[in-house]
Structures are given as C-alpha cells and as structure tokens.
Amino acid sequence: MPDPGPAAGNSAPDARPFKRSRSHFADRITADGRDGWPVEAGRYHLVVSRACPWASRSVISRRLLGLEDALSLAIADPLQDDRSWRFTLDPGGRDPVLGIRFLSEAYDARETGYPGGVSVPAVVDIPSGKLVTNDYRQITLDLATEWRALHRPGAPDLYPEALRAEIDEVMEEIYQDLNNGVYRAGFATGQSAYDEACGDVFRRLGLLSARLAGRRYLVGDTLTEADIRLFTTLVRFDAVYHGHFKCNRFKLTEDPVLWPYARDLFQTPGFGDTVDFHHIKQHYYRVHTDIDPTGIVPLGPDLAGWLAPHHRAELGGRPFGDGTPPGPVPPGEEVPPSGRP
Ligand SMILES: N[C@@H](CCC(=O)N[C@@H](CS)C(=O)NCC(=O)O)C(=O)O
Secondary structure (H helix, E strand, O other): OOOOOOOOOOOOOOOOOOOOOOOOOEOOOEOOOOOOOEOOOOOEEEEEOOOOHHHHHHHHHHHHHOOOOOOEEEEOOOOOEOOEOEOOOOHHHOOOOOOOOEOHHHHHHHOOOOOOOOOOOEEEEOOOOEEEEOOHHHHHHHHHHOOHHHOOOOOOOOOOHHHHHHHHHHHHHHHHHHHOHHHHHHOOOOHHHHHHHHHHHHHHHHHHHHHHOOOOOOOOOOOOHHHHHHHHHHHHHHHHHOOOOOOOOOOHHHOOOHHHHHHHHHOOOOOHHHOOHHHHHHHHHHHOOOOOOOOOOOOOOOOHHHHOOOOHHHHOOOOOOOOOOOOOOOOOOOOOHHHOO
C-alpha cells in the first residue's frame, strides 16, 4: 500500500477525508536504553526510500550529524509491490546487512500478523532482525539528541533546547498545512476536501515566504530540524506535488523567497546530496495508480536551477552554528547521476 494508507484512494463514491495511519512501533532508541534499545554504534540499520519525504528527514539528519558509520543505511526500491518495500536495488534482491528481501520481514520478526502498513523510515535491530521503530517524527529528534555521543566532531545542534518551543510550533504548522497538506490535497476524494487542503498548502507557503524573507533559516540563525522538515516537502514540490497532487496555484520556482531558500539548503552538504529526483518521480507517479492510472512519469521539470546561486548567505546566519559542514557522502551512498540535477 502506498503512502495514504487504507483511508485514501479516489474511487469511493463517498468523500472521505485523507487519514494518515498512525505509527505503530514507537519504541525509542535512547542513550539510557529505557525502551530496551540503547544507542550503540553498528547495532541498527536505517531503512528508507529516497522517494519518501518522511524517510528523507532521517537521511538528512544522519548526514548532518555524521552518523553514517554508526547507523548503516538501506535504500529500498522506489516502487513497492504488493508486499510493500523491497530491496530489489541490492545484489540478489536482498539487503546485505539484514539478509532480507522485503522490509515486511523485519516487521514480522517484531510482531507476527501486524495488521498495519509497512512504512519507511524504519529502524531495524541488526542482531535480531526486528523492527524497532517506524515513528518518523521521533526518529530524527532522537538522532539529534539521544545519539549525541556518536555524532561527528563539529555536528550541529539540530534541536537546541532553548529554541524547542518555537521549533515545535513551526514544525507543527508545517506538518499540518504542508508536509501532510500536500497529501490531503492529492488524495482528497471530494472537491471541498481538496479545496481546503490546497488552500492550506498555499496559505502556509505564503506565511513561510514572508517569514523567510529577512532571515536565512526558520528558527534562530542556524539550521534546525524545522528546516529539514520544510526542505523535504519543498524539494518534491515542482517535481510531484504541483502536478500529481494538484497543488498548482504556483510553483516553488515562482516564489521569490522559498525558491532561493530551498536552493540554499539543497546546496548545503547533507541536503541535496541525499535527494534522488529519479526515485521521487518513479515512486509517486508509478505507485499511486489510484490518482494517476497511466503511471506515466513526466519528463520535467528541468532540475538545473537547483544549482543556481541563491544569494541567501547575504542574510547572515551560521548554517552549522559553531560546528562545521559534514564531509563527503560515504562511498556507495552517492545518488546516481540519473537522480541529480
Ligand atoms: N505512514 C507513516 C509515515 C511514513 C510514510 O507514510 N511512509 C510512506 C512512504 S512516503 C510509506 O512507507 N507508506 C507505506 C505504508 O504506509 O503502507 C506513518 O504515518 O507513520
């Protein structure tokens, strides 16, 4: 089942609101191991799809914090089949670390007969092969705070304590109106639900554009978790949400503030080097056949603009605070040329 979960789809006669399924496994990996899962280098495997905005948050956080050696990465095929996420991109169709063909095997190892969807991001315990958590909201917050002992030297503080109330508030608005708003618009089964969701999307984009006109980042003067969460939606906007999800009042490239803001982040190490536009387009246009039955993947948009100068440094800001940018992408994790601008 693709993103929307059982309540989505466009074929039902009644107009049902799009309901995002709740994360089912919400154990936390913490420094003190209170849920039975202590932070430990080499113990866990992060399973993602580069297509998925929720999973992409964790890929960006992992890079910015320098957790690549401590937390290994599995990249699923952007096309799910009826058994959901699969490791068809790996030799023999098996994830080399877990030895499994489908992510569902890790869910089954954790709980037999689990009735919910198999979703990414997912963190799997390598020794037991069991899923630990698929709670995408908490995973990145824990990477930023609980995994501190394993951060690289110079890692930024993505969730600084003094700014948490403001970060939480901004992230909640971004979640409701944008991160999930584009899905509410795209999977709406009635005109009024679509009108409301699409209205929310563009009202929020307008407010964010005004907020970011005079400041480089959303909260404080450094990159935070809030920027990561806005970026993952903005980077998909013109490629999929504008057409496929009918969020088409204007394109990201037409906004005089959000477009340079998104480019600034894209060109910051740890952001753009995790984005695979090929995976993004393949997944949305080919998997959501209920809203786009032909499965035809559009040629555009032209991606070259992502690398154009953004001039946002003129606003000041210290991307990594007192820290430094992450080093190069580890070998084997580079986005192939087919997915890059
Ligand atoms: N559905 C997850 C959020 C993550 C999510 O929706 N991931 C998508 C990919 S973008 C997914 O794996 N969908 C498959 C499914 O939910 O069955 C949740 O609400 O906890």
